[in-house]
Amino acid sequence: MNNKIKIGIVGYGNLGQGAELAINQNPDMELIAIFTRREPNSLGTESKVENISNILDYKDKIDVMILCGGSAKDLDEQGPMIAEYFNTVDSFDNHGRIPEYFDKINGVSSKSKNLSLISIGWDPGLFSLNRLLGQCVLPNGRDYTFWGNGVSQGHSDAIRRIKGVKNGVQYTVPVKEVLDKVRNCEDINVPPCERHKRICYVVCEDNEDLNKIENEIKTMPNYFAGYDTSISFISEEELKINHSKMPHGGFVIRTGNTGFDTKQKMEFNLTLESNPEFTSSVLVAYARAVHRMACEGKTGAITIFDVPLGYLSPKTGEELRKELL
Amino acid sequence: MNNKIKIGIVGYGNLGQGAELAINQNPDMELIAIFTRREPNSLGTESKVENISNILDYKDKIDVMILCGGSAKDLDEQGPMIAEYFNTVDSFDNHGRIPEYFDKINGVSSKSKNLSLISIGWDPGLFSLNRLLGQCVLPNGRDYTFWGNGVSQGHSDAIRRIKGVKNGVQYTVPVKEVLDKVRNCEDINVPPCERHKRICYVVCEDNEDLNKIENEIKTMPNYFAGYDTSISFISEEELKINHSKMPHGGFVIRTGNTGFDTKQKMEFNLTLESNPEFTSSVLVAYARAVHRMACEGKTGAITIFDVPLGYLSPKTGEELRKELL
Numbered sequence: 308m309n310n311k312i313k314i315g316i317v318g319y320g321n322l323g324q325g326a327e328l329a330i331n332q333n334p335d336m337e338l339i340a341i342f343t344r345r346e347p348n349s350l351g352t353e354s355k356v357e358n359i360s361n362i363l364d365y366k367d368k369i370d371v372m373i374l375c376g377g378s379a380k381d382l383d384e385q386g387p388m389i390a391e392y393f394n395t396v397d398s399f400d401n402h403g404r405i406p407e408y409f410d411k412i413n414g415v416s417s418k419s420k421n422l423s424l425i426s427i428g429w430d431p432g433l434f435s436l437n438r439l440l441g442q443c444v445l446p447n448g449r450d451y452t453f454w455g456n457g458v459s460q461g462h463s464d465a466i467r468r469i470k471g472v473k474n475g476v477q478y479t480v481p482v483k484e485v486l487d488k489v490r491n492c493e494d495i496n497v498p499p500c501e502r503h504k505r506i507c508y509v510v511c512e513d514n515e516d517l518n519k520i521e522n523e524i525k526t527m528p529n530y531f532a533g534y535d536t537s538i539s540f541i542s543e544e545e546l547k548i549n550h551s552k553m554p555h556g557g558f559v560i561r562t563g564n565t566g567f568d569t570k571q572k573m574e575f576n577l578t579l580e581s582n583p584e585f586t587s588s589v590l591v592a593y594a595r596a597v598h599r600m601a602c603e604g605k606t607g608a609i610t611i612f613d614v615p616l617g618y619l620s621p622k623t624g625e626e627l628r629k630e631l632l
Numbered sequence: 633m634n635n636k637i638k639i640g641i642v643g644y645g646n647l648g649q650g651a652e653l654a655i656n657q658n659p660d661m662e663l664i665a666i667f668t669r670r671e672p673n674s675l676g677t678e679s680k681v682e683n684i685s686n687i688l689d690y691k692d693k694i695d696v697m698i699l700c701g702g703s704a705k706d707l708d709e710q711g712p713m714i715a716e717y718f719n720t721v722d723s724f725d726n727h728g729r730i731p732e733y734f735d736k737i738n739g740v741s742s743k744s745k746n747l748s749l750i751s752i753g754w755d756p757g758l759f760s761l762n763r764l765l766g767q768c769v770l771p772n773g774r775d776y777t778f779w780g781n782g783v784s785q786g787h788s789d790a791i792r793r794i795k796g797v798k799n800g801v802q803y804t805v806p807v808k809e810v811l812d813k814v815r816n817c818e819d820i821n822v823p824p825c826e827r828h829k830r831i832c833y834v835v836c837e838d839n840e841d842l843n844k845i846e847n848e849i850k851t852m853p854n855y856f857a858g859y860d861t862s863i864s865f866i867s868e869e870e871l872k873i874n875h876s877k878m879p880h881g882g883f884v885i886r887t888g889n890t891g892f893d894t895k896q897k898m899e900f901n902l903t904l905e906s907n908p909e910f911t912s913s914v915l916v917a918y919a920r921a922v923h924r925m926a927c928e929g930k931t932g933a934i935t936i937f938d939v940p941l942g943y944l945s946p947k948t949g950e951e952l953r954k955e956l957l
Binding site: 406446613 | 650653654657658727730731734751756758760761762763764765767768769770771772817890891892894895896897898899900901902903904905906909910913914917920935936937938939940941942944945949950952953954956957
């Protein structure tokens with residue numbers, strides 16, 4: 308027996324693999340098992356793997372389950388199911404449906420006396436925290452979120468759903484001129500479609516009408532219409548070589564006035580070579596907070612706004628005050 | 633009667649004046665009184681002013697006292713005295729002495745059942761929070777704090793203490809080449825004296841030996857020795873016109889690796905036209921958190937690491953989840 312924090316991972320896509328790697332970087336944590344719907348032997352990892360149907364065998368053996376379901380749909384099902392038996396942390400990222408998901412999880416985990424931290428990652432997550440901080444410190448101001456440069460999974464999927472498209476990757480890129488204006492404390496009101504460009508690399512089936520596909524992408528409502536969208540048709544091989552990584556990042560900037568028109572600016576930004584590895588690193592740090600808050604008796608659903616940041620650290624309050632304050 | 637948060641300000645230097653302005657930007661707060669050691673009528677404000685000797689008359693009339701004493705020395709005396717009767721928030725910024733100050737305040741406020749939040753501002757404060765966040769999310773990495781461009785009060789004071797110097801202002805400036813390397817994820821180990829330049833504007837008495845003064849500044853241990861220091865001798869009038877503002881800012885950057893050598897970067901930066909107005913805006917936002925945590929029964933001394941960021945906002949948890957997550 309040791310007193311490491313016992314972690315389970317549910318789902319072994321990009322996020323789950325990232326969580327496995329991140330746990331290795333945190334010596335106060337131990338990965339007990341990975342739970343998957345796939346054949347356990349097929350995962351190609353040296354960690355212990357279980358079919359998800361055996362998850363209840365681990366009821367008293369795991370302190371926190373990190374839910375790495377690949378989509379909001381996975382979490383919709385798995386979140387409430389697992390929160391009935393375990394403390395959880397997840398990265399539910401459908402912003403519009405967060406209140407509904409929160410209520411559902413809160414109902415389950417309040418009753419089961421577990422603690423569930425939802426919507427952790429960088430957006431929602433660290434970016435949300437910085438939007439909040441900006442609004443509270445500079446109430447007389449405006450905040451701006453820029454995403455990119457980075458691969459948007461949702462937009463890449465949208466391209467791949469088009470008939471005649473074999474594969475595709477979409478990069479979201481902040482418009483530099485707008486970013487510079489914001490950083491220069493110009494108080495401008497620019498909608499997301501004017502703050503970002505969309506750059507697409509598309510692999511088509513043979514003999515497709517490229518103009519038709521290009522037009523279909525550029526006019527797709529909610530995804531590309533209204534955006535400055537550029538499209539390059541490339542080969543499957545080129546896509547694999549040059550566009551198989553998942554970089555991302557972005558900026559949360561708050562500009563505002565204090566006193567008599569004194570300009571102040573706060574900025575938080577991320578440059579990530581791997582979006583899923585970073586997101587899962589955030590999940591793992593917050594799993595520590597879940598464990599510690601659960602040990603203190605906290606139950607129900609919570610968000611990043613409810614977590615004192617000291618709980619993320621393996622260090623004591625005394626050490627943090629001495630070394631980091 | 634209303635249910636606004638009732639605030640008192642102790643001390644009416646730059647910070648106290650900033651706090652007064654910041655409270656005006658927060659409609660859920662009300663400034664009850666400013667407490668000063670000076671003659672109350674001499675302050676030139678329309679807010680209610682009291683001599684600090686009358687502070688106990690306000691014992692049940694103020695929810696949180698914002699301690700704006702001008703120096704760590706003021707807080708050493710006022711902190712424990714006031715924490716005996718009121719909830720407090722202060723900006724105690726002598727990093728090396730924080731543990732000792734924490735223990736002293738904690739002793740008083742635990743006994744008096746008040747809540748005292750210490751060392752709030754941007755460094756210590758928001759920068760500390762970002763150093764913590766970086767270390768927890770990217771445990772395999774390194775963090776860098778750069779200060780500036782901005783006026784360092786401590787270094788300006790050090791110049792003014794030199795015999796023959798009438799006045800002086802010192803700007804701390806990050807070395808751009810080093811900042812660029814760090815932002816470029818180069819893993820470098822550079823001491824503070826190589827990360828910052830010191831730019832000084834000095835007004836001398838008539839007929840002083842400028843070379844001697846220049847040499848005395850450049851070789852002053854702990855302040856300037858080892859730094860790239862440049863000195864311009866100017867007139868009192870020029871100092872007033874060009875160097876009477878108090879801009880500041882800085883950067884906290886964490887670079888690290890996840891997985892198999894994947895580079896990740898987190899950055900928080902501030903560009904402030906007025907250091908004291910920003911610091912006091914942070915104090916005012918955290919005064920709200922102190923009030924709310926005290927209402928929930930929390931007592932003793934705490935730091936920025938102990939405060940869930942949702943408590944900074946006048947909005948409910950439900951509103952925050954819907955609008956900001």
